[in-house]
Amino acid sequence: MFEIVAFYLFSILTIFMFGITVFTNNALYALSSLAAGMIFISAFFFLLNADFLGIVQIVVYTGAVIALYAFGMMFFDSMSEVKEKIQNPGLVFLFSGLAALITVVAFLSPIVSNNIISEYAIHPEYGNTQDVGVVLFTKFLVPFEIAAVMLLVAMIGGIILAGKKMDVSYSELSEDEIDALESSNEKDSK
């Protein structure tokens, strides 16, 4: 009973929050509702006995990813209106068909997947965190290390991309100096 109530409550909340994220025109509302939706998704992981995944969802998504987006949004005028015009309706039809296909597959897959044998079975006596640790550091050690290297490369790449021409601080310049700098930048870009 508790599980059913929790599932439907968090389903409605998550769909509502992500709906706001997708359809709003205000970037700040989109960011806040995305953070809320991520927190609500962690509830499903707790319902599914994936405790460690739920904690990682809260820490990584709401702690790191959303904070990174919030910092990134300070670098540009995120409130500016973007003119949104669909130029290619055929592509929209193609993707709607793809979405319908995904829904059908999601309906059918539990029927098809009845004969799956489990490879790394869950041990209820271990507890989720210990179980995850055992499998992650024995069977999935090489992908784990590759993911670590990938994160390092992405971090350095992000810093290099975002940090270009950051040696000039606008807050220490006077208005005239900023105008002169921006007009010379426009000449460069042309």
Add this chain to the structure above:
Amino acid sequence: MSLNEYLILSSLLFCLGLIGVIRRKNLLMLFFSTEIMLNAVNIGLAAVSHFHQDLTGQMFAFFIIAIAASEVAVGLGLLILLYKRKNSINLDTLQNMEG
């Protein structure tokens, strides 16, 4: 609760993210929609992992989270670079590649 409900929820959220990727021309919204799609897949993987009593689904969810984190780092760097160049985050300004 059965596997069906979780998979239906997962596909609903995935379609919501897909709508965002198709419709929005705001690059920031595009990144948010990608995050929604990755999260929807994570729910499906965790549900399969629970109902088949197998840890592989959760492992894949962890690696998807790692990929999402690195996507944010690189994507945000590119977004800031685009904004410095073109002074806009409209996807249509990306269409010409004259440098």
